Amino acid sequence: MHRVADRRIKIAAARADFLRFGHAETQSVPGVVAASWQRSFSAGVDASTSQAVFHNDLDLTGRLMRCSEPVIARLSDEMAEMPLSIVLTDYKARILSRSETDKTIGTLLDDVSLAPGFNYAEASVGTNGIGTVLESGQPLYIVGPEHFLEHLQPFACAGSPIRDPITGRVEGVLDISCLIEDASPLMHSLVRSAAHEIERNLLADRSQRQQALFEEYVRVDSRNRGAVMAIGGTVVMGNAVAQSSFSPDEQWTIQEHARYLMISPGQPVDQIELSSGKVVHVRGKRVVMGPDVAGIVVVVEIVSEPAPVPVPASRLTLPLRRHRLKKPIPADSSAILHDAESLLGKRASSGVVTALTAGAPLLVLGEAGGGKVSLLAELYRQIVPLGRSVVFGAEQLNQHGVHSAINNDLISALARPTLYIFRNIDRFTEAATAELEAFLVTREAGAGGLAVTVSQPDLQADLAAARPYTALLQHFTTSVTVAPLRHRQGDLPDIVTRVLARRAGLRPATVSAGAMRVISRYPWPGNIRQLEEALDTALLTRPVGAIQAEDLPAYCHGGAPRLLSAIEAGERDLIVGALHKADGNRMRAAESLGIARSSLYRKLKTFGITVTDS
Structure with a gap:
């Protein structure tokens, strides 16, 4: 007992020296703990003030929770006489569940945010029995002064990684925590045994899933x-x-x-x-x-299958190579999707071409800003070179009426083939919807030309609510969905080139590799319209030459899990600017902002900010 107490005193002294001088005598400190202290210090964790960050995007119904629940329940029953807590986290050190055998230990752990939803990653709260387990990839027993944070000193934690037996990937951590006076080295063995039991459950669960998949595969293959x-x-x-x-x-x-x-x-x-x-x-x-x-x-x-290309006899001895030539970008860069590289982009273009060629009324669905109107207009121009496209918005037609708008257009049409594009029919009033339906009936009766509507409704909810526009669906035999930009990553380079060509005009403007990496990582909830706005902002900063990562708006550098307030958005922009000025050095950025490094790290996580070198 005296040896244990003396050892803890030496570790506490070594920790105090480390926090004061940045280094310390480490003979009495386990190597994995000393390395963790150094990582915690480098990550900007403040030993006195750092706190765990809360997250609400947890998977509480997945395989890990399902396979862990019976093990945790059994462990809680077996350890009911000891005041301890059993904690399960995901692979990011975010706490999924906590089960305690004593109310007192639960209250104490609440005070240090060792509770569901909080992140105990080493970069947030320093050395501990969860984050350090993930960093080292091995079971650990962290006691008292081995913790980096002051407020974790009273606790002892034994943690073990939980690995997927098939992939070897760490799925999470099982941790047993208690006060130092109630701790026992046996906790280390206990938590490892329980983690292995969870891994066996994961294997059985995966085996059942794989077995079910295999059986269905064999059944289908035999038929x-x-x-x-x-x-x-x-x-x-x-x-x-x-x-x-x-x-x-x-x-x-x-x-x-x-x-x-x-x-x-x-x-x-x-x-x-x-x-x-x-x-x-x-x-x-x-x-x-x-x-x-x-x-x-x-x-x-x-x-x-594509028809084989005949090869002259004189060249049969040469090795054959097939080249897929990319179409040149047309002079009118309003076409955004028709040369799509992604499967979903190609499908949208193909569906539109088929419908326009057949002269069939077409319903086009997709999120706002996804390039639906540009796609329709450009493809129609290619199919009918002498034709024209006329776009009517919901606000215009609700105010002036469908018949009035179309009659005014017919006066100037000069009998040219015309594609009428009606935008956002789900926003039409009942009167405008009735007029549009009459127009569709007339054209179906042989008036010629095309009628195409564009909308992005929640069809299931709208049909249930019997919204006015749903009565128009009976007049369409074909529909095409334009996938959101986040599902067409393969199209991004081409789309960026087209948008930039249109926005920059004759100015020589390009996008650097670093800026393209930032663009590729951002989910673009506003689709192409938001991308256009982002490139417009970048062109204000750098009107000619290669756009760099720092020229893009600050929101492109992060993916915050929620909508930020105006104050938070301004704070995010200041942080991104400081990081770029400091060339990504977080210590210098924190100093220029006048905040602690730990505060900067928390805000980087909160705002989802990542900085990419140009």
Whole structure:
């Protein structure tokens, strides 16, 4: 007992020297603890004032919680006579659950924010039995003065990582915490044993999911002679036909699209074009286990293949290479999606072209600012070079009426082919909706031309509420969805080039690699319209030359999990500016802002700020 007390006194003295001088005699300090102190200091953790950050975006119904609950319940029953707490965290050190055997220990842990929702990562609260376990990747027993923060000194914590037995990835941490006077080295063995039991549950859970996926794959494969694939988590299976019919790149495209179908609403059936020019029909079946989708099994049929290119006999001895030539950007850069690289972008363009060519009324859906009108107008210009597009907004038609607007347009039309685009029909009044329906009936009766509407409704809710515009849906036989920008990452470089060409005009303006990395990481909730605004801001800072990361608006550098207030947005902008001026050095940025490094780190996490070198 005296040895333990003497050891803690030496560790406390070494910690005090470290906090005072930045270094200390570490012979009495375990190496993993000394390394953690150094990381905590470098991360800007203040030993006196740093606090855990709260998060509300936790997964409380996932596999980890499901597989841990019976183990934690058993452990709580077995340790009911000891005043301790059992804590489960995710892989980011965010506390998912806490179960205590004594109310007193629960109250004390509340005082130090060791409670559900709070983040105990080492970069936030220094050395502890959760964050340091994640940093070191090993089970640890952290007692009293080994903690970096002052207010954690009274506690002892034993933590163990929980690894996925298949992937080896750390899924979370199981921690047992109590007061120092109630601590025992046996806590270390106890928590490791419990963590291993959770890992066995994860294996059984994953095995059940994989077994269900495998059984469905075998069943579907036995009934089909074509290509069959199964995709779920890290598992990918394919029969011999799939392996021989598609190249590795084609298989990857099909697998990624199958993942998209797995989580999308509606039936998992689709037709897609691969990079080789093959068109394939994908028909899938989701494999469901309880509340979760374990995976999807798809049957892939080739609908058409590109015609082979004849090669002169004199060149047959040369190795053949296929080149896919990218179309040049048209002079009118208002076209944003028609040369899309992403599968969803290509689909939107293809669907619009098919409908416009057939002269069918077309319903176009998608989030605001996604480029729907630009897509329609440009594709119509390509299909009907002498035609024109006329756009009517909801506000205009609600005020002046559909008949009045169209009659005024017909006076100046000079009999040219016309595409009428009605924007946001879900915002039409009942009167405007009735006029538009009469217009659609007239054109369906043979008046010629096209009628196309654009909207971004919540169809399920709107149909249930019988909103006026839903009565128009019966007049459309074709609909196309323009996916939001965040789902078309492959299109971003081309879209940025087009937007910049339009916004900069004749000025020589480009985007640096660093700026493009920032653009690629941001989710763009406002879609192309927001991207245009961001590039406009950057062009004000750097009107010519290569736009750098620091030229983009501050919000592009972060992904805050909630809408910021005006004051918070201003604070975020100041922080981003200070970081850029300090070349990313957080210590100098904190000094220029007049705040502690720990405060800066908390704000970086709160605002989701990341700084990318240009």
